[in-house]
Every structure is written in C-alpha cells, then in structure tokens.
Amino acid sequence: MNLHYRLGWPLGRFLARWGVPTTIRLDINHDEEANVFVGTSTDLPGLRVEASTYEDAAREATLRVPDLLRAAGVCRQDAPADFERSL
Structure with missing residues (x-):
C-alpha cells in the first residue's frame, strides 16, 4: 500500500521535509474568455x-x-528534481 500525504494538509510541509511521500493537488480550469x-x-x-x-x-x-x-x-536546495506525476 502506497500512502501519500497532501502538502496542503496540516503538518504537510513538515512531513515532506522528513521524506514522507507527499501529493500536490493541481486544479486546471479552462478560461473561456482568454481561451487558455x-x-x-x-x-x-x-x-x-x-x-x-x-x-x-x-x-x-x-x-x-x-x-x-x-x-x-x-525540500533541500540540492534535492533531485525527480518526482512522480499522475493525472
């Protein structure tokens, strides 16, 4: 079982610094007026x-x-930039 903790939840940043797998929710909406x-x-x-x-x-x-x-x-300044992405 693979548990993840949301970065925006209480203690999320603290747990992320300690290596707990963390998720970030990305909201994508279509702006009809600007068409983006x-x-x-x-x-x-x-x-x-x-x-x-x-x-x-x-x-x-x-x-x-x-x-x-x-x-x-x-995360540390020298931390690798690799992380999982799922949509």
Whole structure:
C-alpha cells in the first residue's frame, strides 16, 4: 500500500521535509474568455500556469513544482528534481 500525504494538509510541509511521500493537488480550469487552461494549487502558493491545452498546463506545472518546493523550504536546495506525476 502506497500512502501519500497532501502538502496542503496540516503538518504537510513538515512531513515532506522528513521524506514522507507527499501529493500536490493541481486544479486546471479552462478560461473561456482568454481561451487558455489555467493551473493553480492551494497546496503550493505561487503555482499558476497558463497553456493552450490541458496537457501543456499539466506539463508546465510539473516543471515548476520542484523550484517552488525549494523556494518554500519544503525540500533541500540540492534535492533531485525527480518526482512522480499522475493525472
């Protein structure tokens, strides 16, 4: 059984620093007016991406997550940028 803890839940950042597998919820919505997909996350403040397709928005968010985690102090500056992604 593979347990994960949401980064946005209480103690999420603390547990992530100790190596507990952590998930980040990404919300992607279509902005009809601008005709773009917008990705945000309440678990990781500062994560906001815009792209022309859903897949591109998910891909762009995936690329930005490691830097935002480092900036938030959730992981070490020298931590590898590899992590699992599931949609």
